[in-house]
Amino acid sequence: MERIPILRMGDFLLVTIQVDMHDRLARTLQDDLTSQIERTGAKGVLIDISGLEMVDSFIGRMIANTSAMSRLLDANTVLVGMRPAVAITLVELGLSLAGVDTALDVERGMKLLRARLAPSSRNGRHQV
Amino acid sequence: MAHARVSTADILKNDMTGLLADWMSELRARSDNRISGSDVEAQATDLLKLIATASETNADVGSADWGAVRALLDDVSRTRAQQGFSAQETATFVFSLKKPLFGRIRRATEKDPAALAEETWAATELVDALAMHTVKAFQKSREDVILRQQEEMLELSTPVVKLWNGIIALPMIGTLDSARTQIVMESLLQRIVEIGAEIAIIDITGVPTVDTLVAQHLLKTVTAIRLMGADCIISGIRPQIAQTIVHLGVELHGVTTKATLADALAVALERTGQSISKVQPS
Numbered sequence: 001m002e003r004i005p006i007l008r009m010g011d012f013l014l015v016t017i018q019v020d021m022h023d024r025l026a027r028t029l030q031d032d033l034t035s036q037i038e039r040t041g042a043k044g045v046l047i048d049i050s051g052l053e054m055v056d057s058f059i060g061r062m063i064a065n066t067s068a069m070s071r072l073l074d075a076n077t078v079l080v081g082m083r084p085a086v087a088i089t090l091v092e093l094g095l096s097l098a099g100v101d102t103a104l105d106v107e108r109g110m111k112l113l114r115a116r117l118a119p120s121s122r123n124g125r126h127q128v
Numbered sequence: 129m130a131h132a133r134v135s136t137a138d139i140l141k142n143d144m145t146g147l148l149a150d151w152m153s154e155l156r157a158r159s160d161n162r163i164s165g166s167d168v169e170a171q172a173t174d175l176l177k178l179i180a181t182a183s184e185t186n187a188d189v190g191s192a193d194w195g196a197v198r199a200l201l202d203d204v205s206r207t208r209a210q211q212g213f214s215a216q217e218t219a220t221f222v223f224s225l226k227k228p229l230f231g232r233i234r235r236a237t238e239k240d241p242a243a244l245a246e247e248t249w250a251a252t253e254l255v256d257a258l259a260m261h262t263v264k265a266f267q268k269s270r271e272d273v274i275l276r277q278q279e280e281m282l283e284l285s286t287p288v289v290k291l292w293n294g295i296i297a298l299p300m301i302g303t304l305d306s307a308r309t310q311i312v313m314e315s316l317l318q319r320i321v322e323i324g325a326e327i328a329i330i331d332i333t334g335v336p337t338v339d340t341l342v343a344q345h346l347l348k349t350v351t352a353i354r355l356m357g358a359d360c361i362i363s364g365i366r367p368q369i370a371q372t373i374v375h376l377g378v379e380l381h382g383v384t385t386k387a388t389l390a391d392a393l394a395v396a397l398e399r400t401g402q403s404i405s406k407v408q409p410s
């Protein structure tokens with residue numbers, strides 16, 4: 001079955017979505033990601049959606065939910081690389097993904113996660 | 129009816145020079161200095177020739193046989209519109225053909241009142257259809273101009289400028305409606321991706337009024353920018369605008385707002401860890 005790979009990089013997990021999501025794929029990803037966080041004890045999750053060209057309300061909600069689930073498992077989630085068209089669609093759908101951290105690309109997302117995890121730093125400025 | 133058609137075509141074919149001369153004297157009576165007499169004459173000659181050819185086969189101005197005539201009228205209308213003629217003046221060019229044409233019909237059918245009425249009616253229909261087409265083409269060319277200007281205005285009013293490393297700004301000018309917000313949002317988000325900008329400043333100094341709809345559009349843009357992973361600052365809020373926003377009960381929380389673009393730039397520089405300093409005189 002088709003699966004979205006979850007890569008481990010130190011304390012972080014990197015999920016790169018390069019194909020258009022359909023509902024079952026999204027559910028599988030949620031299952032995989034939560035169990036991976038539990039098994040590896042990851043402190044941060046980066047979801048790269050730069051390959052995602054289309055979203056619907058289900059995928060939008062799934063992204064918000066995945067991030068909320070990771071937070072429950074004590075892992076910060078940063079959503080990176082959202083395309084302009086996807087951002088506009090989500091806003092028009094009324095999904096502002098409040099509470100989800102965002103960054104322009106994986107590199108900046110990683111920096112943001114590190115800043116979050118550094119004990120001395122205050123909360124990053126992207127938090128809403 | 130077959131007889132009637134042949135007759136108008138006959139007049140055109142047999143007495144084109146005379147008809148043209150009479151038509152030209154009609155046109156000259158109305159002429160002004162925006163277009164030269166020789167240009168008008170050339171157009172009139174071409175038109176008569178084309179009508180003569182077309183009317184031999186078919187009386188329906190909408191048919192394919194009349195394509196060349198319609199193309200010529202389109203061309204005439206377009207140039208007249210550009211030269212600043214009114215729709216009435218453009219239509220008169222065609223309508224003034226009626227008098228010389230009717231005169232000839234009357235002379236040709238002097239002995240037969242029924243034929244006269246029939247011929248005149250057929251000729252009227254023909255000239256009216258041509259004039260109608262001219263007016264339609266005239267209006268269309270005017271509408272094209274308006275449409276093009278609207279598009280140009282949209283492009284003009286949404287420039288996204290790079291202010292500093294990783295900082296872009298959008299000085300917004302004019303009223304914000306849904307269509308414009310969409311274009312503004314798209315071009316801004318596109319530039320964020322291209323430049324990799326971390327901070328986008330929307331300057332609304334040039335926005336005359338802010339109502340709930342405009343505020344909602346602004347909030348949408350801010351949310352979209354945040355979703356992309358960049359930050360947004362709104363600057364250029366004039367005192368009246370600040371009062372309106374509060375009176376309307378619009379909540380702009382989570383959005384950084386500044387009074388001037390300079391303040392916004394200062395905040396943006398600080399957030400990206402950059403600074404500007406004066407050079408020490410040596």
